[in-house]
Amino acid sequence: MIADVADVLIKRLSQFSVLSERDRFAIAKVSFTVREVEADQDIVRQGGRPLFCPFILEGFACRFKLLPDGQRQIIAFHVAGDFSDLASLLVDRLDYGIMTVTAAKIVALPYPVILDWMATQPGLARAFWSIGQLGMAQLGEWVVSTGRRTAQQRTAHLLCELVERMRHAGVTGDTVSFPFTQAELADALGLTPVHVGRMLLSLKAERTIDISNGLLSILNWRELKQAASFDPSYLHLRPR
Amino acid sequence: MIADVADVLIKRLSQFSVLSERDRFAIAKVSFTVREVEADQDIVRQGGRPLFCPFILEGFACRFKLLPDGQRQIIAFHVAGDFSDLASLLVDRLDYGIMTVTAAKIVALPYPVILDWMATQPGLARAFWSIGQLGMAQLGEWVVSTGRRTAQQRTAHLLCELVERMRHAGVTGDTVSFPFTQAELADALGLTPVHVGRMLLSLKAERTIDISNGLLSILNWRELKQAASFDPSYLHLRPR
DNA sequence: CGTTATGTTGATTCAGATCAAGAGCGGTGG
DNA sequence: CCACCGCTCTTGATCTGAATCAACATAACG
Numbered sequence: 211m212i213a214d215v216a217d218v219l220i221k222r223l224s225q226f227s228v229l230s231e232r233d234r235f236a237i238a239k240v241s242f243t244v245r246e247v248e249a250d251q252d253i254v255r256q257g258g259r260p261l262f263c264p265f266i267l268e269g270f271a272c273r274f275k276l277l278p279d280g281q282r283q284i285i286a287f288h289v290a291g292d293f294s295d296l297a298s299l300l301v302d303r304l305d306y307g308i309m310t311v312t313a314a315k316i317v318a319l320p321y322p323v324i325l326d327w328m329a330t331q332p333g334l335a336r337a338f339w340s341i342g343q344l345g346m347a348q349l350g351e352w353v354v355s356t357g358r359r360t361a362q363q364r365t366a367h368l369l370c371e372l373v374e375r376m377r378h379a380g381v382t383g384d385t386v387s388f389p390f391t392q393a394e395l396a397d398a399l400g401l402t403p404v405h406v407g408r409m410l411l412s413l414k415a416e417r418t419i420d421i422s423n424g425l426l427s428i429l430n431w432r433e434l435k436q437a438a439s440f441d442p443s444y445l446h447l448r449p450r
Numbered sequence: 451m452i453a454d455v456a457d458v459l460i461k462r463l464s465q466f467s468v469l470s471e472r473d474r475f476a477i478a479k480v481s482f483t484v485r486e487v488e489a490d491q492d493i494v495r496q497g498g499r500p501l502f503c504p505f506i507l508e509g510f511a512c513r514f515k516l517l518p519d520g521q522r523q524i525i526a527f528h529v530a531g532d533f534s535d536l537a538s539l540l541v542d543r544l545d546y547g548i549m550t551v552t553a554a555k556i557v558a559l560p561y562p563v564i565l566d567w568m569a570t571q572p573g574l575a576r577a578f579w580s581i582g583q584l585g586m587a588q589l590g591e592w593v594v595s596t597g598r599r600t601a602q603q604r605t606a607h608l609l610c611e612l613v614e615r616m617r618h619a620g621v622t623g624d625t626v627s628f629p630f631t632q633a634e635l636a637d638a639l640g641l642t643p644v645h646v647g648r649m650l651l652s653l654k655a656e657r658t659i660d661i662s663n664g665l666l667s668i669l670n671w672r673e674l675k676q677a678a679s680f681d682p683s684y685l686h687l688r689p690r
Numbered sequence: 691c692g693t694t695a696t697g698t699t700g701a702t703t704c705a706g707a708t709c710a711a712g713a714g715c716g717g718t719g720g
Numbered sequence: 721c722c723a724c725c726g727c728t729c730t731t732g733a734t735c736t737g738a739a740t741c742a743a744c745a746t747a748a749c750g
């Protein structure tokens with residue numbers, strides 16, 4: 211049984227800011243509709259107008275930019291609990307797209323609603339600012355990865371970030387859902403699919419991780435963090 | 451003679467949002483102090499606490515991340531007219547540093563002041579949101595560069611972006627100040643200084659640009675944009 | 691079950707890194 | 721005014737991490 215959408219939103223936003231009774235009520239009084247989207251479907255299209263922020267209830271999505279020569283660069287993965295497009299509240303054209311990686315359940319939060327929340331509820335404004343900052347910090351680290359880390363380090367770093375974020379959003383255990391194809395990882399890491407495959411294989415060979423059936427198991431968290439020189443402080447995730 | 455700081459801020463912010471008389475007054479009533487900083491000095495230190503947002507009146511700065519192995523990745527250049535650190539309003543620790551590239555004049559806008567402006571002046575809140583989004587869009591494009599563009603394209607793309615942004619901030623003409631060393635460009639582009647040098651040389655050889663005495667001249671803007679496949683729409687810069 | 695997606699493996703190539711040595715060029719001080 | 725020092729840039733030779741190319745092996749899948 212899925213809890214009421216408002217409850218999920220409130221719970222998630224509470225992780226970023228202390229919400230008052232009025233903050234919570236402002237959310238509860240809105241009626242949300244859940245959209246079910248299949249895998250590999252556009253949620254928002256590059257070049258289109260930004261109308262809403264997709265909140266992900268279940269499944270995975272990614273934010274990407276298409277280049278004129280047909281290449282793709284993924285600039286973020288979105289997991290359950292992410293507000294995936296807070297970046298375009300006041301912009302008239304999207305310079306990136308968002309699409310699902312797996313089948314997903316999302317809630318489309320219309321920008322006018324968010325703007326209203328932010329204008330009238332300081333606690334919510336604060337939460338949305340924080341989430342925006344977090345997205346920015348993640349992007350900054352993505353630049354560091356593509357700019358200055360080796361293929362091995364980048365790959366390990368992405369795994370670390372994803373697992374850490376999923377944990378913050380409520381996933382527990384050392385085995386998490388991991389439905390990404392090597393082509394998708396390659397577009398995120400700025401590598402070729404073949405090379406990503408080799409990097410994963412080498413991590414598997416040293417018994418650091420295991421990936422099978424769309425599941426990622428961290429066999430040796432210490433080793434993985436070390437391979438990535440992963441320092442989670444940029445995620446600014448206070449303990450839950 | 452430099453105009454009053456408040457005037458400069460108002461003029462700049464007006465490019466991002468329509469400011470009311472009250473918005474302008476809120477700015478004018480604050481007393482600002484200008485700090486003069488030499489070249490290569492830290493403005494905010496990685497790992498420190500975010501206290502203020504530096505606004506650049508004159509000169510150049512950069513935002514960067516230091517890696518454990520001593521490497522550096524520059525994630526943004528800041529030019530006159532930039533609010534260089536809107537990203538950490540609500541964060542407790544900085545995961546990046548900001549330092550000058552040249553001697554610079556900056557105004558340190560204390561976060562409490564900005565928060566107050568944003569809480570009470572919708573026009574200013576809007577402007578600061580927009581500026582934040584812009585920074586995010588620039589970061590996204592930086593990922594695309596390091597992830598998927600060749601050395602040649604990246605280099606040309608960075609030049610395009612910098613010139614375009616300086617124009618938006620008021621610089622005119624085909625020759626602009628360009629005080630960056632090849633080592634700095636390399637840390638921004640995810641390349642080695644030697645290779646950046648070669649890329650610039652080849653752009654000079656085709657008479658696309660010229661760099662000398664800290665000045666960059668665009669000799670063939672069309673050619674440069676083409677070499678970068680530069681599409682400025684991500685900058686969301688409405689005509690001035 | 692064929693059929694299309696994805697993943698694995700190996701051989702080869704190439705863009706960019708690395709290494710090394712000069713060359714220019716302010717700046718500083720004797 | 722010149723000798724020297726420390727940067728930054730240039731140039732060339734060599735090396736290497738990741739890309740490319742090309743089969744083949746597995747899944748997943750209607």
